[in-house]
Amino acid sequence: MTQLDTPDQALAYLAEIDPNTAYEVLPFEMGWICSPILTPEEAVGSEAVGSTKLVIDSQTGVVMEFPSWSTEMVAEDYLEAKRTGRPPPARQIWPHQWRITMQRIREDPQSIMYRMTAVSLNNPPEPAQDHPVTIDKRTLLNDPPDTLSSVARAHAVQLAQQNQGAWPQETTTEF
Incomplete structure (x- = not known):
């Protein structure tokens, strides 16, 4: 250490x-x-x-x-x-506690859906989470509204804003 x-x-x-x-x-x-x-x-x-x-x-x-x-x-x-x-x-x-990976499933003018996989970096690890996350492009709210999905949404929104509105196809973040 x-x-x-x-x-x-x-x-x-x-x-x-x-x-x-x-x-x-x-x-x-x-x-x-x-x-x-x-x-x-x-x-x-x-x-x-x-x-x-x-x-x-x-x-x-x-x-x-x-x-x-x-x-x-x-x-x-x-x-x-x-x-x-x-x-x-x-x-x-x-140190970071989670690694979150997102893969775009579908996108339309109102929303975007990602497959979110969250892997615990803790020792011992917490159970992994793997589920879809939908982001409303107008309100920027995510469904489901849990903490890991909200972190994933914030990361995707930040990348979209940096990319002139183009949402990422795939991305990974840690928190």
């Missing part, structure tokens, strides 16, 4: 995960609390409100994204969650 004992090691680890964002890292008992460094434009704009914090657990290398709480609140909650075994109110962003 990567050494995460110094601020420079924590910053290098974050750069592997998110090379486009600079972070300020502050030590706490279990690792590092990381706040994105905003540009002057972002600091006076809406980006400053609701800026999330990351926690790097220096023992496991797991990176969790917390709400826009104070550094102290994040540290206290993470420590309590670790002590009690309850999940923190955060989402794990690293």
Whole structure:
């Protein structure tokens, strides 16, 4: 596992995960609390409100994204969650937990349907999921509305927007 004992090691680890964002890292008992460094434009704009914090657990290398709480609140909650075994109110962003593959089945002017296959990257793995996902092109809502289908939809929408509205034939993402 990567050494995460110094601020420079924590910053290098974050750069592997998110090379486009600079972070300020502050030590706490279990690792590092990381706040994105905003540009002057972002600091006076809406980006400053609701800026999330990351926690790097220096023992496991797991990176969790917390709400826009104070550094102290994040540290206290993470420590309590670790002590009690309850999940923190955060989402794990690293390492990825799922690999989602989508293959287009059919497309018409109103919707697009993909075959979604989601494979767990956890150890032990969770059961794989394999089912169709339909995306309404006007509302961008997906059916079924479960979390993995929603991640798949968001990825397909992002690719379509980058591709002047052309939806991908096949794509893979991890989260």
